[in-house]
Amino acid sequence: MAARHEPVYWLGKDTLRVSAALFVENRRRLCQGLKAKEGVAPKSVVVLQGGEQKQRYCTDTDMLFRQESFFHWAFGVTESDCYGAIDVDTEKSILFVPKLPESYATWMGEIYPKEHFKTKYAVDEVQYTCDIADFLSKMKPEVLLTLRGVNTDSGSICREASFPGISQFKVNNTLLHPVIVECRLTKTDMELEVLRYTNRISSDAHKEIMKKVKPGLKEYEMESLFQHYCYTRGGMRHTSYTCICGSGNNSSVLHYGHAGAPNNKTINDGDMCLFDMGGEYYCYSSDITCSFPANGKFTPDQKAIYEAVLKSSRAVMAAIKPGVKWTEMHRLADRVHLEELLKIGILRGSVEDMMKVHMGSVFMPHGLGHLLGIDVHDVGGYPEGIERVNEPGLKSLRMGRLVQERMVLTVEPGIYFINHLLDQALANPSQSCFINNEVLARFRGFGGVRIEDDIAATAQGIELLTCVPRTVEEIEEFMDDSGKSF
Numbered sequence: 001m002a003a004r005h006e007p008v009y010w011l012g013k014d015t016l017r018v019s020a021a022l023f024v025e026n027r028r029r030l031c032q033g034l035k036a037k038e039g040v041a042p043k044s045v046v047v048l049q050g051g052e053q054k055q056r057y058c059t060d061t062d063m064l065f066r067q068e069s070f071f072h073w074a075f076g077v078t079e080s081d082c083y084g085a086i087d088v089d090t091e092k093s094i095l096f097v098p099k100l101p102e103s104y105a106t107w108m109g110e111i112y113p114k115e116h117f118k119t120k121y122a123v124d125e126v127q128y129t130c131d132i133a134d135f136l137s138k139m140k141p142e143v144l145l146t147l148r149g150v151n152t153d154s155g156s157i158c159r160e161a162s163f164p165g166i167s168q169f170k171v172n173n174t175l176l177h178p179v180i181v182e183c184r185l186t187k188t189d190m191e192l193e194v195l196r197y198t199n200r201i202s203s204d205a206h207k208e209i210m211k212k213v214k215p216g217l218k219e220y221e222m223e224s225l226f227q228h229y230c231y232t233r234g235g236m237r238h239t240s241y242t243c244i245c246g247s248g249n250n251s252s253v254l255h256y257g258h259a260g261a262p263n264n265k266t267i268n269d270g271d272m273c274l275f276d277m278g279g280e281y282y283c284y285s286s287d288i289t290c291s292f293p294a295n296g297k298f299t300p301d302q303k304a305i306y307e308a309v310l311k312s313s314r315a316v317m318a319a320i321k322p323g324v325k326w327t328e329m330h331r332l333a334d335r336v337h338l339e340e341l342l343k344i345g346i347l348r349g350s351v352e353d354m355m356k357v358h359m360g361s362v363f364m365p366h367g368l369g370h371l372l373g374i375d376v377h378d379v380g381g382y383p384e385g386i387e388r389v390n391e392p393g394l395k396s397l398r399m400g401r402l403v404q405e406r407m408v409l410t411v412e413p414g415i416y417f418i419n420h421l422l423d424q425a426l427a428n429p430s431q432s433c434f435i436n437n438e439v440l441a442r443f444r445g446f447g448g449v450r451i452e453d454d455i456a457a458t459a460q461g462i463e464l465l466t467c468v469p470r471t472v473e474e475i476e477e478f479m480d481d482s483g484k485s486f
Contacts, residue, residue, distance in 0.1 A: 007122050009076065009282050011235035016197040018282050020122035022190040023076040024093075026183065030074065031091045033179040034145070040175055043142035046074075046086040049161035053080040066238055069374045070147055070158065072283045073184055077121055083129055083161065085136065088145070092124045094135070099128040133165025143170045149177030152382040153370075153398055178383065184373060185380035186406035191284070191373070192456055195408055198286035199454050199465035201234030202279045206290045206468050207486060210479050215269035215294050219245040222275060223263050230279035240285035240376040244276035247294060251447030252416040254366055267294045272302055272447045278376065285376040287410050288466050289452030296479035301443065303472050305415050308340030309449045310470060312413040316368065317453070321461050322405045327389055330368040330397050333413040334360025341415070345439040354434050358392040362425045365418070367397030369410035372454055378408075407457045408465070416448030 007020040034040045051068035055061060065080045075084045075095060083096040095118070100111050114126040127135050136144070148160040160173055187195065205226045212225060223243040230236040245263040246256040251274035257263050267273065271294040278286035291309075293302055312333045319332060338354050341347045341363065347354065354360070371378035381399035382388060388395055399409070422440065425431040453466040469478045469486050478486050 007120055009078075013235075014233070015235035016194065016281060018076075018194055019190065020076060020120075022188065022194075023074060024122055025188055025190065026073055027075075027086055027093055028091055029183050029188075030180055031086065031088050033183055034088045034175070037175060037179055040088065040145070041142045042089060043140070044088045044145050044172075045136065045139060045141040045143075046084075046088060046145045046176060047136070047161045048074055048084045048086075048147060049159060049163075050075070050077060050082040050084070051080055064237070067283055068159070069283065069379075070180060070184075073180070073374055075121060075123070076282070077117075081129065083132055083163065084123075085132075085139075087139065087141075094125045094127060095121060095123045096127050096129045096132050096135075099130050129163070132163050133168065137165075137168065141169065143172050145176040146171055146173045147176050147180065148173035149181070151379065153377040181379045181383070184378065185371065186404055187373065187408055187456070188406075192406070192408070194282060194284040195286070195372070195454070195456070196465055197234075198236075198240075198279055198281050198284050199288070200467065201230055201236065201281070202277070202286040202288050203467045204233065205229035205279065206275065206277070206288055207478070209275060210290065210292060210469070210475070211482055213267065213273060213292075213294055213479075215267055215271070217267050219247055219250070219263040219265050219267060222267075222273075223257070223277070226275070226277045226279075234279055234281060236279035236281050238280040240278040240280045240287060244274070244289075246274045246276075246447065247271040249445050249447050250274075251291070251449070252418050254416070269295050270299070272449065274448055274450055276450065276452065283374050285372060285374065285378075286454060286465075287372055287376050287412075287452060288454065288468065289412060289414075289450045290468055291449040291451060292475050292479065296476060298472050298476065301446065302449075304340075304344050305443075305446070306449050306451075306472060308337060308344070309413050309415050309451050311340060312336040313411055313451045313453065313470075316411050316413065317455065317462055317464070320403055320409075320411070320455065320457060322403055322457060322459065324403050326368070326399045326401060326403060326409075327394060327397060329403075329411075330394055331355070331360075333368050334364065334393065337363055337413070337415055345436055346443065347434050348436050349434045357430045357434075359425075359431055359434055361391075361393030362421050362431065363415045363417075364413060365393060365396065365416075365421060366412075366414070367393070367399075369412050369452075370398035372408045372410055403457050405457050405459050408454065409457065410452055410454055412450055412452035414448055414450035416450075417443045417446045418448075419444065 009018040050071040085094040244257040248271040276289040455462040
């Protein structure tokens with residue numbers, strides 16, 4: 001008897017093979033979670049709606065499609081305009097694909113039969129989206145479970161499945177969201193393997209940039225090089241977010257690279273570079289930041305700030321383990337930063353007193369890090385019952401819960417010299433008393449340093465997924481020798 005080939009997502013060459021079993025396992029976990037949840041009736045059927053192909057404004061120019069994240073987590077489908085259903089009792093999966101017009105074969109390529117998608121995605125059955133109401137009615141479900149809930153990072157509500165004829169069914173849109181979010185919170189072995197891959201390729205792309213960067217180049221050239229490396233070497237058509245390629249004072253702009261500041265400055269000799277970029281493979285993300293001098297040699301001030309942030313990063317990573325509060329990890333980073341800024345001479349006085357007036361947020365206004373997975377800011381940071389701490393810095397933290405084994409998180413402490421925040425602190429008597437303005441003046445225009453690594457929480461501590469030069473010595477040696485590997 002011939003061996004049955006397991007369906008895989010693979011883009012050839014050295015790209016990662018991802019088994020469709022990853023999504024079979026995700027659906028199984030979802031069904032188990034729903035069966036254990038109070039209020040979920042027998043004969044419940046989950047219905048998810050995939051992403052739609054969109055056009056650019058009023059034109060007929062297609063936007064590059066990327067699958068909706070919850071739908072991808074459950075089905076791994078790359079095509080647009082699909083639906084999926086899962087019978088919670090039996091764990092049977094049904095994929096609904098568009099019934100394409102004959103003209104599709106002329107303009108877009110081969111029209112595949114339903115059996116093609118059944119094999120490709122390891123689902124139990126495939127039907128057409130135009131038949132979804134009729135097919136579901138034959139299943140005689142007690143209730144359809146649709147997805148509706150707030151994304152605690154964006155504040156937006158995820159799209160609930162809707163189709164012609166849904167009004168004939170009893171629908172519950174509150175039970176599914178908290179269960180599927182908890183499933184996405186912790187990663188399976190197969191998911192971790194994909195995240196290791198995205199980190200490996202993205203780490204290598206960052207190292208390529210460290211070899212190629214030099215004064216006189218444009219920031220966007222570094223963005224282009226990163227994207228080119230991730231796509232040619234890793235099959236990554238998408239990045240996980242808009243690339244941040246800040247040099248000089250731009251390295252203090254936390255989300256630089258947007259349309260109003262599109263990585264368009266010339267990199268100058270003596271600039272600190274802060275490059276925050278991550279490739280995405282099969283919708284799984286990465287998020288890595290490297291900071292280094294454009295000319296490959298740290299000045300004393302650059303070294304002092306960089307090593308302060310590195311000390312913070314390493315203190316946090318040494319402390320992470322299941323059960324620790326993420327808010328306490330943020331506070332730990334703040335404390336290390338303040339201790340080091342005190343040694344540099346930018347600050348003076350008692351660190352304990354500085355902590356009381358939130359001096360850490362003057363230099364690190366963002367959160368320490370966030371969950372990572374199919375979304376770069378992955379879901380689950382603030383489940384019901386966990387509220388954000390309404391304090392400077394901490395209110396920007398994207399997760400407020402305890403660390404759990406199999407969570408994947410970013411650790412991204414930073415110190416920035418943002419004129420707006422420095423001026424506010426100097427105008428605030430409770431904070432200005434700690435600032436040595438004569439020394440601070442030397443760092444105006446410095447920019448900032450962020451060191452961002454991706455980690456997976458293990459039973460004992462962490463697995464570091466990112467692999468780039470991190471110490472001052474490693475960076476200078478790596479950038480000085482074009483043939484040196486890391």
